[in-house]
Amino acid sequence: xxxxxxxxxxxxxxxxxxxxxxxxxxxxxxxxxxxxxxxxxxxxxxxxxxxxxxxxxxxxxxxxxxxxxxxxxxxxxxxxxxxxxxxxxxxxxxxxxxxxxxxxxxxxxxxxxxxxxxxxxxxxxxxxxxxxxxxxxxxxxxxxxxxxxxxxxxxxxxxxxxxxxxxxxxxxxxxxxxxxxxxxxxxxx
Amino acid sequence: xxxxxxxxxxxxxxxxxxxxxxxxxxxxxxxxxxxxxxxxxxxxxxxxxxxxxxxxxxxxxxxxxxxxxxxxxxxxxxxxxxxxxxxxxxxxxxxxxxxxxxxxxxxxxxxxxxxxxxxxxxxxxxxxxxxxxxxxxxxxxxxxxxxxxxxxxxxxxxxxxxxxxxxxxxxxxxxxxxxxxxxxxxxxxxxxxxxxxxxxxxxxxxxxxxxxxxxxxxxxxxxxxxxxxxxxxxxxxxxxxxxxxxxxxxxxxxxxxxxxxxxxxxxxxxxxxxxxxxxxxxxxxxxxxxxxxxxxxxxxxxxxxxxxxx
Numbered sequence: 001x002x003x004x005x006x007x008x009x010x011x012x013x014x015x016x017x018x019x020x021x022x023x024x025x026x027x028x029x030x031x032x033x034x035x036x037x038x039x040x041x042x043x044x045x046x047x048x049x050x051x052x053x054x055x056x057x058x059x060x061x062x063x064x065x066x067x068x069x070x071x072x073x074x075x076x077x078x079x080x081x082x083x084x085x086x087x088x089x090x091x092x093x094x095x096x097x098x099x100x101x102x103x104x105x106x107x108x109x110x111x112x113x114x115x116x117x118x119x120x121x122x123x124x125x126x127x128x129x130x131x132x133x134x135x136x137x138x139x140x141x142x143x144x145x146x147x148x149x150x151x152x153x154x155x156x157x158x159x160x161x162x163x164x165x166x167x168x169x170x171x172x173x174x175x176x177x178x179x180x181x182x183x184x185x186x187x188x189x
Numbered sequence: 190x191x192x193x194x195x196x197x198x199x200x201x202x203x204x205x206x207x208x209x210x211x212x213x214x215x216x217x218x219x220x221x222x223x224x225x226x227x228x229x230x231x232x233x234x235x236x237x238x239x240x241x242x243x244x245x246x247x248x249x250x251x252x253x254x255x256x257x258x259x260x261x262x263x264x265x266x267x268x269x270x271x272x273x274x275x276x277x278x279x280x281x282x283x284x285x286x287x288x289x290x291x292x293x294x295x296x297x298x299x300x301x302x303x304x305x306x307x308x309x310x311x312x313x314x315x316x317x318x319x320x321x322x323x324x325x326x327x328x329x330x331x332x333x334x335x336x337x338x339x340x341x342x343x344x345x346x347x348x349x350x351x352x353x354x355x356x357x358x359x360x361x362x363x364x365x366x367x368x369x370x371x372x373x374x375x376x377x378x379x380x381x382x383x384x385x386x387x388x389x390x391x392x393x394x395x396x397x398x399x400x401x402x403x404x405x406x407x408x409x410x411x412x413x414x415x416x417x418x419x420x421x422x423x424x425x426x427x428x429x430x431x432x433x434x435x436x437x438x439x440x441x442x443x444x445x446x447x448x449x450x451x452x453x454x455x456x457x458x459x460x461x462x463x464x465x466x467x468x469x470x471x472x473x474x475x476x477x478x479x480x481x482x483x484x485x486x487x488x489x490x491x492x493x494x495x496x497x498x499x
Binding site for chain 2: 083094101170171174181182
């Protein structure tokens, strides 16, 4: 390392910084521990969430889930990535506006996008099951309603713990349910 | 279906594009445009202190392939410009929005809790047992709905509006007529009718020259309450066909008319009695009646065409 330190060309001077650089994942901001933690918090809606979990807003997990959702819809024959993006943006903007009006402390857009994206996971499960069985029958309707309720329950739990709005959880759950309901509408019809 | 996604993607990929095709950025940014020269020129300007950490010399071979995009000074400048533009944009929007819709007042209308929402929904479905319709607090200050059941709020109307769009989508889906564009079409047409109704009501309040305490947002709230009834009508129509639809429509027309008459009577009438003209109270009575009777018509108008598109 010291031999290359007095680098004559520009090429070698950067290899010194190459060894001092932080690892790639840390630079990108992807922290696998947090991702698994948050995913488990979504998958288990009855366990209480910690307050700090949502403080680092990471968008890698939500992006993966959205792509997985679009991919499983594609397997059903519906190429609707554009609609998912559009509805996602509109839903996130609406939730951001609503949560800023309703809570005492404000909330940032990144936090809203992150929470809504993580809680899309049950929708991904629903749309992958749509490949195997048609969702328009009775079982399909029950599964859809269950998935929407699961999504909205976990997202409202995460929002309430991040914003400390304890007695308003059903009020936060309902708009989340509406957003996920639109996604369910895309999946079913 | 492809058009919207292509339209949206360039916005997402903007920082990378600035690195590979400087010409695209040079037209919109403030920097001078020469293309070959642009990289060196950009480096010179960058040294003046935008982002020295990004300019780490030519990228080392061992780094990940995308590094040269981030190290490219043009991309850095593009990102800085984009960030400052976004900051300016939000400031601009906030300053101008504050003039029209004051955020702190709107916040009052969303200060609800679960018990208020439950009671208000019960009142919308069955208002005949409620006896006291006046708002107990001082009228000059907007009162948070949490404290008084009779205060209007904006949470229920906005949620009811979005639910109405969703349920309309479900109904269309059961007729196999659903495409995602339908959601946009339904939303925009319902919004247009709502805005038209609000305009007419505001104009008539202004023309009739009544002294009321009704704020603009109160009227929005009262016009939004009918969406609750519309949702139940659509659901009943989906399950019980025509008979269910018409009977729930009738019931909710009666309830929303009664609800509005009682609420507006408290807000409009007491002030017009201050004037010496006895016509004043008659005018306000006509206005209240016409507002209350307009709601069922709008309910029928906005749900009928969904139910009967076969």
